[in-house]
Amino acid sequence: TEVLFAIGPNGELNGVKVIESSRDAAFDDSVIRAIRRAAPFPPPPEKYRSQFEQGVEAEFKPGDLNS
Numbered sequence: 630t631e632v633l634f635a636i637g638p639n640g641e642l643n644g645v646k647v648i649e650s651s652r653d654a655a656f657d658d659s660v661i662r663a664i665r666r667a668a669p670f671p672p673p674p675e676k677y678r679s680q681f682e683q684g685v686e687a688e689f690k691p692g693d694l695n696s
Contacts, residue, residue: 630656640669643682647661
């Protein structure tokens with residue numbers, strides 16, 4: 630699952646969306662929930678704030694999870 634999420638200057642989550650599905654709706658939903666639960670994030674460094682506000686891409690793979 631690839632997601633794009635935006636982080637505001639104070640670390641608040643400003644949006645999250647799936648940009649490439651894993652084709653497993655339950656896994657995609659769990660990724661979205663995990664990102665929402667992780668918020669708020671630490672404030673981004675000042676010189677990168679505009680990039681974080683535009684969005685950060687992340688990829689999550691079920692095989693990378695450890696039990």
